[in-house]
Amino acid sequence: MTKKFESSIEVETIKIDTVVDHPYIEHGINLSGTIYINGVHDDKSINNIKLEVFKVTGEVTSKMVSKHSIELVGAVASKDMQMIPFEIMPDERWIPDADQEMSKLILRTTVLFENGSEFTDEDEINFDIDE
Numbered sequence: 414m415t416k417k418f419e420s421s422i423e424v425e426t427i428k429i430d431t432v433v434d435h436p437y438i439e440h441g442i443n444l445s446g447t448i449y450i451n452g453v454h455d456d457k458s459i460n461n462i463k464l465e466v467f468k469v470t471g472e473v474t475s476k477m478v479s480k481h482s483i484e485l486v487g488a489v490a491s492k493d494m495q496m497i498p499f500e501i502m503p504d505e506r507w508i509p510d511a512d513q514e515m516s517k518l519i520l521r522t523t524v525l526f527e528n529g530s531e532f533t534d535e536d537e538i539n540f541d542i543d544e
Contacts, residue, residue, distance in 0.1 A: 418446075420522050420534045426452040429462070431522040437539045440508075443500045444538065448483070448522070450495040459485050463523040464499060466538075468507065475519065478506040507540050 418433040433446040448462060466479040481501050507518065521535035 418520070418536050418538060420520065420536045422522065422524050422532045422534045424524075424526075424530075424532055427459075428452055429459075429522070429524050431464070431520070431534075433520065433538060436537070437541060438503065439541045440503075443502050444520070445498070445500040448497040448499065450497070453495070458527045460525045460527045461485060462497070463521075463525070464501065465521045465523070466501065466507070467519040467521065467535075469517045469519060478518070479503070503540065509540065 418431075418436040420431040422429040428449075428451045430449040430451075431446060432449065433444065435442075438444050444466070448464075450459065453459060462483045462485070464479075464481040464483070465477055467475040468478045469475045479501055481499060483497055483499070485495075518538045518540050519535050520538050521533060523531060523533045525531050
């Protein structure tokens with residue numbers, strides 16, 4: 414059973430989807446995907462988008478292991494879709510604890526608009542260390 418990564422932020426007529434190429438990544442493979450932005454009008458410009466990876470070490474405990482920021486330049490026309498590819502290289506902080514075969518990671522997308530409003534969504538990815 415393959416789990417699909419789903420992260421979507423909708424604000425009025427604007428929709429931002431983060432699509433990960435593979436929700437299961439292995440040691441030596443980068444986390445890659447595309448952010449799709451649709452419906453942005455000139456008066457609702459996006460200032461930046463943050464991608465953060467959190468390692469879940471328990472039911473409540475998590476810590477940030479990676480942060481990637483995307484600055485947007487210029488406005489997107491109302492009927493155009495903007496696609497922004499991304500690639501994040503895992504490091505030793507992503508490695509699961511010794512007693513776990515697979516570690517659950519959370520990829521959080523945060524969109525910051527020029528008016529200061531901020532919206533967030535997240536979903537799970539898995540990191541497998543078997544080489």
